Amino acid sequence: MADFSFADFQAAVSDCLIRHRSVLDVITKFQEASARVNRAVAKSVTVCGCMEINASKQRLPEPADDMSLSDLKQLMSTHIAGELCADCKDALETEVGRCLYYLVALCSVAGINFDEVMTREWERLHMLGLFNMN
Numbered sequence: 001m002a003d004f005s006f007a008d009f010q011a012a013v014s015d016c017l018i019r020h021r022s023v024l025d026v027i028t029k030f031q032e033a034s035a036r037v038n039r040a041v042a043k044s045v046t047v048c049g050c051m052e053i054n055a056s057k058q059r060l061p062e063p064a065d066d067m068s069l070s071d072l073k074q075l076m077s078t079h080i081a082g083e084l085c086a087d088c089k090d091a092l093e094t095e096v097g098r099c100l101y102y103l104v105a106l107c108s109v110a111g112i113n114f115d116e117v118m119t120r121e122w123e124r125l126h127m128l129g130l131f132n133m134n
């Protein structure tokens with residue numbers, strides 16, 4: 001991984017924000033980037049076929065079943081069969097990167113320190129652990 005911090009990334013993104021500096025441009029570009037992430041996943045299924053989505057209702061164990069949260073995690077399905085081929089993985093990584101770019105751009109124009117957001121989220125994850133069931 002490249003040697004940079006979230007603060008470095010945010011500073012670089014902020015420096016690049018010239019043409020799309022308006023918050024309206026940033027939030028709509030973020031929404032577009034987010035949709036392109038979903039499109040990349042869909043195309044891996046419907047165009048390439050390297051992945052399949054086999055979705056059904058998640059079957060939770062009965063409350064009487066003595067099961068740990070980590071056991072429960074093993075039971076819950078991603079609904080994905082197969083795995084991304086190199087091309088689809090590259091496409092999805094590109095779209096995730098663009099999405100991250102505009103998310104950080106939103107932080108910049110709104111005066112939010114992305115590093116602080118990540119630090120707070122990191123601490124919340126460690127504090128809640130498996131109880132963070134979003």
Ligand SMILES: [Zn+2]
Nearest residue numbers: 048050085088
């Ligand atoms: Zn593929």
